[in-house]
Amino acid sequence: MASIRITQTQARWLRVIVHMLAAVWLCWVYYHAIATTRYSDPVEEVLHFTGTGAINLLLLSLTISPLIRRFRLSPLFALRRPLGLWALAYGLTHVVSFILFELQLDWQQLLDALISRPYIIVGFIALLLLSAMGVTSTRGWQRRLGPRWQRLHNSVYVAAPLVLLHYLWSLKTIGLEPLLYCCALLLLMLLRRQQWQRWWRRAMP
Amino acid sequence: VPLDAQAAPDVSTSETLTPEQRVISHNNFYEFGTAKSDPKNNAQGFKVDPWTLQIDGLVEAPYSLGYEDLTTAFPLQERIYRLRCVEAWSMVIPWIGFELNALLKKAKPMSSARYVAFETLYDPEQMPGQASRFVGGGIDYPYVEGLRIDEAMHPLTILSVGLYGKTLPAQNGAPIRLVVPWKYGFKSIKSIVRIRLTDTQPPTTWNRLAPQEYGFYANVNPAVDHPRWSQASERRITSGGLLARNRIDTLPFNGYSEVASLYKGMDLRRYY
Numbered sequence: 001m002a003s004i005r006i007t008q009t010q011a012r013w014l015r016v017i018v019h020m021l022a023a024v025w026l027c028w029v030y031y032h033a034i035a036t037t038r039y040s041d042p043v044e045e046v047l048h049f050t051g052t053g054a055i056n057l058l059l060l061s062l063t064i065s066p067l068i069r070r071f072r073l074s075p076l077f078a079l080r081r082p083l084g085l086w087a088l089a090y091g092l093t094h095v096v097s098f099i100l101f102e103l104q105l106d107w108q109q110l111l112d113a114l115i116s117r118p119y120i121i122v123g124f125i126a127l128l129l130l131s132a133m134g135v136t137s138t139r140g141w142q143r144r145l146g147p148r149w150q151r152l153h154n155s156v157y158v159a160a161p162l163v164l165l166h167y168l169w170s171l172k173t174i175g176l177e178p179l180l181y182c183c184a185l186l187l188l189m190l191l192r193r194q195q196w197q198r199w200w201r202r203a204m205p
Numbered sequence: 206v207p208l209d210a211q212a213a214p215d216v217s218t219s220e221t222l223t224p225e226q227r228v229i230s231h232n233n234f235y236e237f238g239t240a241k242s243d244p245k246n247n248a249q250g251f252k253v254d255p256w257t258l259q260i261d262g263l264v265e266a267p268y269s270l271g272y273e274d275l276t277t278a279f280p281l282q283e284r285i286y287r288l289r290c291v292e293a294w295s296m297v298i299p300w301i302g303f304e305l306n307a308l309l310k311k312a313k314p315m316s317s318a319r320y321v322a323f324e325t326l327y328d329p330e331q332m333p334g335q336a337s338r339f340v341g342g343g344i345d346y347p348y349v350e351g352l353r354i355d356e357a358m359h360p361l362t363i364l365s366v367g368l369y370g371k372t373l374p375a376q377n378g379a380p381i382r383l384v385v386p387w388k389y390g391f392k393s394i395k396s397i398v399r400i401r402l403t404d405t406q407p408p409t410t411w412n413r414l415a416p417q418e419y420g421f422y423a424n425v426n427p428a429v430d431h432p433r434w435s436q437a438s439e440r441r442i443t444s445g446g447l448l449a450r451n452r453i454d455t456l457p458f459n460g461y462s463e464v465a466s467l468y469k470g471m472d473l474r475r476y477y
Contacts (some may be wrong), residue, residue, distance in 0.1 A: 033447035037224075040231035041241065041294060042447040043440060102440070104452040109435055117433060169433070172292075173342030173414070175239045 004071050011075035015082055022057065022086040026050075026093065043101045050094035051167060052177070057087035058130075058160055059184050066191040081137055084156075088134040091127050091163075119169035126162035129155045160185060208367040210281040210301040216361065217285035218460075221443050223296035225369040231442065232376045233290065234395055236325065236332035239342040244376035251331055251375035253396075258381060262322070262401035264312035275381050276366050279303035283370075284363060289425045289459045291389035295439045300384055301367035306358040314354070314402050321357040322407035323350045323383060324399040344410060350383065350394035351407035351421065355467055361386055364397075387458040389423045420477035424468070425459035429477045 006014075029049045033042035061083035068074055103109050113120040133153050135141070142149045164185055168178050189196075234244040254272040261267035270278055281301050289295045309321070327335060327347035334341025356362060365384045366373060373379040378395025385392050391411050401407075411419035418432055427437045441451045458464050468476075 030447070035446060037226065037444070037446070040227040041440075041442055044241065044294075046447060101447055104440075104450055106438065106452065109437070112435060119433060173235070173239060173344060175342050176339035179339070 004073065006073050006075045008075050008078075011078045014076075015078050018079055018082050018086070022053075022082075022089070026053070026090070043097075046097050047094060047102060050090045050097060054087050054090035054094060055163055055167060055181055057083050057090060058156075058163060059181070059188065061087060062156065062160065062185075062188045066188065070191075084130075085134055085137060088127075088130045091130055095124075095127060119166050122162050122169065123166035126159045126166060129159040129162075133159075157189075206372045207370060208276060208281065208301050208372050210283040210367070210370075213282040213284045217283075217299075218287055218297060219285075220287065220297045222285070223298060223442050224444050227442055227444075228296060228298050228368060229374045229377060231296075233292075233390065234376055234378065235342045235344055236334040236346070236348065236396075237376065238334055238340050245374075247333055248375035251379065253375070253380040256380050256398075258397060259399045260308065260312045260401075261399070262403055263315045263318035264309075264402050265315060266311070266313045268312060272380060276372070279307050281366070282363075286384060286386040287459050288384075288386065288390055288393075289439060289455065291391055291419070291423070291431060291436075293431075293434060293436060293439045293455075295441050295453075295455075295459075297441075297443075299369055300363065300365040301370070302363040302365035302384065304360055305362045305364050305383070306360065308364060308400070309357060309402070312402075317404050318402035319354050320403045320406055321352050321354060322399075322401045322403050323352075323394045323397050324401075325349070325394055326396045326398045344414060348394060348410045349407065350392055350409050352385065352392075353406075353467075354402070356385070356464075359464060359467065361461060361464065387425055387461040387464045389419075389425060391419065392423050422468075422473075422476050424457075424464075424473065424477075425455060426457060426473055426477065427455040428457070429474055 029046060032038040033046050039045040061080055064076055064080040064083065068076055099105065099110060103113075114124060133156065136145060136149065136152060145152065164178070164181055167181070168174060171178060230245045231241045232244040233241065234248070237244040237247040256272040256275065258270045258275065259267070260269065281303055283299055283301050285297060285299045287295060288298055305321075325346075325348040326332070329336035329346075332341075332346075334344075335346040352362070363384050365378070365382050366380060368374075368377060373382065378393075378397075381397050382395040383393045383397065392409075406421060409419075409421055411423075412421055425436075430436050436455055438452050439455045441453050443449070443451065445451055456462075
């Protein structure tokens with residue numbers, strides 16, 4: 001196998017790039033949505049952008065561990081937390097935009113949606129899981145939670161499918177884009193099959 | 206191409222128009238892709254001349270119109286209608302067109318005709334959504350729609366050949382499309398090649414795809430939610446940006462209360 005080397009310094013630069021790209025892209029879209037006529041329906045535009053942005057970032061964060069294991073790129077570990085946190089940030093922006101710009105603070109409709117619209121409920125649960133992971137993503141929390149920390153952060157394997165389900169469920173028809181996301185997630189899960197087998201054996205002794 | 210038309214103020218709304226730029230770049234026309242920007246991007250090479258619109262079925266005098274006839278066979282009017290999408294956004298659009306009833310009467314419908322069936326052009330070479338299920342969202346093409354004959358004959362129902370003083374852009378359903386302002390937008394079928402009068406209720410595309418979500422009637426109705434979202438209010442797309450407060454209450458029949466008599470005695474929760 002071809003050996004790729006990444007130094008700690010390069011990884012730190014990659015991390016800076018992740019932060020810059022995620023932040024600049026988000027600001028760029030919101031600037032155009034607010035101040036220009038670039039988008040015909042700015043509300044739909046920002047909801048789609050933040051939603052698919054969160055999916056992309058979440059899937060990217062899930063590629064880090066397989067990359068490290070396969071190619072021994074342990075410095076890439078520095079990217080995992082920023083990617084996860086940006087996925088959460090995009091998700092939160094998505095929800096805040098939905099409430100502010102789509103529903104325009106119609107709390108009654110928000111309440112109705114949270115009670116009776118399954119795809120909203122699914123998205124909301126996923127965001128709660130991501131939030132719990134985001135809050136406990138510091139070293140301090142990692143120490144305090146001990147072995148429970150990993151268990152909590154394994155809920156990404158629940159959150160990621162829920163996020164995709166939320167997206168698929170919100171569509172009128174299923175086109176190419178959502179199918180590609182499903183394939184990507186499936187691939188990322190297959191790359192972890194040894195991990196699944198380990199868990200399976202431990203659960204079924 | 207510029208198009209002359211007589212203003213029709215008595216059936217036009219005076220609400221703020223949706224800017225032309227938005228009317229022609231925010232479209233649901235899955236034949237050209239499922240994203241709102243796809244139709245504008247993918248329909249620019251669409252050929253509308255020559256065109257044949259066939260009127261047949263249960264009529265005594267079937268006939269067809271060629272491309273030139275579409276804008277000359279009937280006197281054109283400009284009508285400013287509200288358009289309410291089933292996705293809970295809306296626009297105000299200055300259409301140019303003529304009443305569907307004029308076109309139907311010319312064919313002398315038989316007394317047995319009870320419905321009108323419409324069909325969009327089927328041309329996968331020009332319409333990438335018809336060529337690939339991944340582009341077209343897995344809809345069965347050609348797109349078909351239908352109206353009860355009294356709905357089709359109602360003076361508010363028009364065939365449109367233009368908007369904003371010009372012939373229709375491809376992404377808006379050139380060269381001729383239906384506009385039924387009191388129904389959700391998907392009823393207003395685009396790029397029509399055939400209008401057929403029938404005695405049975407014709408199949409309709411979205412109803413076939415998801416019958417529990419999209420009914421045959423599809424009248425705008427704030428009291429009947431889409432199973433996945435509320436229809437009680439809508440976002441009116443005008444010139445504003447992200448911060449515009451544009452959420453307004455949705456009105457029964459999209460505010461065209463004069464059509465209510467067509468549905469007297471019908472349970473509109475059942476016939477959604």
